[in-house]
Amino acid sequence: MKKTVIRLETLTCPSCIRRIEGMVAKQIGVESVEVKFNASKVEIRHDESVISAEELSKAISILGYKVLEVK
């Protein structure tokens, strides 16, 4: 299991939380996901051999959220 933190552009609406969490949680290989609204960060625990940090970051940016940093 790997913990990836993705920093996004300032999140504005709380409904973003459910949208991002909902999408990420449904990806295969993701164990848990938490969106930190005020820090505008997504914390994901995932199996790297199934889904990489890059793939996750790409999936989130497709939703329309600009990714600033992945670590």
Add this chain to the structure above:
Amino acid sequence: MKTKKWIKKNTYIVALTILFVTSIVLNEFDESLVSITIMSLLTLLAGFHIFKKALVDLRYKIIGIDLLVTIAVIAAFIIGDLFEAAAVTYLFTLGHVLEKLSLEKTRSSLKALMDLKPRNARRITDGQEEIILAENLQLEDILLVKLGEKIPTDGKIIEGTVMIDEQILTGESIPVDKKINDEVLGSTLLTTGYMKMKVSKIGEDTTLARMIQMVEEAQDKKAKTQKFMEVFSKYYTPFIVVLSIVILLITQDVRLAITMLVIACPGALVIATPVSFVAGIGNAAKKGILFKGGDSIERLAKGNIVFFDKTGTLTSGKPVLKKIHAFALDENEILRIAAIGESYSEHPLAQAIIDEANKRSLSINEKPEESQLIIGKGITFKYNNDIYAVGNLKTISFTPEPNATSKIAEFESFGYTTLIISNAEKILGLFGIADGVRKQSKQLISELKSLGIKDAIMLTGDHESVAKQISSEVGIKTYYASLLPEDKAEIVKKYQENHHTIFVGDGINDALALSYADASVAIGGVGKDLAMETADVVLMSEDISKLKDAIEISKKVKTNMFQNIVLALLVVLFLMVGVIFGKVTMSIGMLVHEVSVLVVIINAIRLLKYNVKKR
């Protein structure tokens, strides 16, 4: 020039606004091809990312506001209400842009902290100076820091005596003296002198990095009120959706039903608590006060009994020479001899004697001869051919005079640790040493009442006489002495039955009590990892008066949050009633909704500007 740049940067919003104004004008006339085109264009332009998000929501089966707005807009189009559709999408998009700008503002304090990291460092390798990027620093690197420069990272001074402004970390504006072997912290400012230092912490481990991380985590830790609001909003949205379906079925009024949908997102309500907390946490961080989360703020604001640990909290934890009594010679002379005798000693009590001698500018540069340390007793030494002893009663081989014995008893009744200076025949004098009360303690205690604190209580492991002395010195009426760490926790628990307790300590011997109290405050957080982990609130500096600031900020945040919640609830109520009675149209509903969100954010931004009154 500036306006031009702004317009260029915000072409999208400017274009939408022009279209919107045109739409308002066209709306006054009969429907025409022009008005249909303009309004449709605005709806599409302003709405495409709303629609995109709606598709995502649909795919993952989430009822989000974007989905509801999209349904409402499409329905409005179908019933031919083009202006309403355009206005709603425009207001929704504009609202988001403004919310983003203002929310960024509430989070700006943290960004300011992050931007403070120095970029470069001057490293010395084999006598050669080179400028390197701070991120490339390694442990054990030797750095040179000059006047006016920021210290690149945490480390230890190996050369130089300097003054350092640590305000960024501690909120303390007076620079501190540092000498060889003292620890220095990254991002603090060298205000006098120059120094060489050895790097001891880099990257994420530095004090500043950890502080930033803590503040960041704090901002997303949910408080009770916040959790309640979130549950409320979770049911509010589906409830409104169901309501709008019911309305549609009963009244067959599509317009009324979709208007209901637009107001389904309780935006202001969801955001009301977190914005206040984030702004409050940010403001406090700038003052060297770390709140661990919204919950910590709420609990501190509620507190009405404050427990203080004594040593290192009300007192500085550093022994200070309080009283001298001379039986022979004079005060200064016995102090001078004792200081010379102690010059090789590193014992804290010896340091108190040397410090006082220095304070009185006595000449103590001479060195003692045949200096001998007797552990558990004191020292003996030879000075100007006389033999002296400094220490407790065990250093004396003769029977002390009765007046000396009674004086020693008197010193001990004051709570002093007493050192005796004697020669071969008699006791020359006494030194009463005690832990010094912090200079801000007394004022703090007297000011607590005005903050709604009913009582201040001191807890200490020290002896009754010491406790009595210190508590009367700072103005505390209730104290408990000779306590073990678990006793402190028990006392806190007992008071907890009827009061909201705050425990203030330095994290040494009181970690247990810190964890039991309703709200715990650790003082002198810089460099104290355990206390920083356990406490709800960390005062980065040693300045105990910051406790007052922390309580004041917590109360201010609580009020601010309350205002926000009341406003948000009123808006929700107003919109619902307004829609049902047909007084609120879709665009007005959206306007009120967005404005309420902005008002809530702006109200929270006031917290950023809040400055604790100067004393």
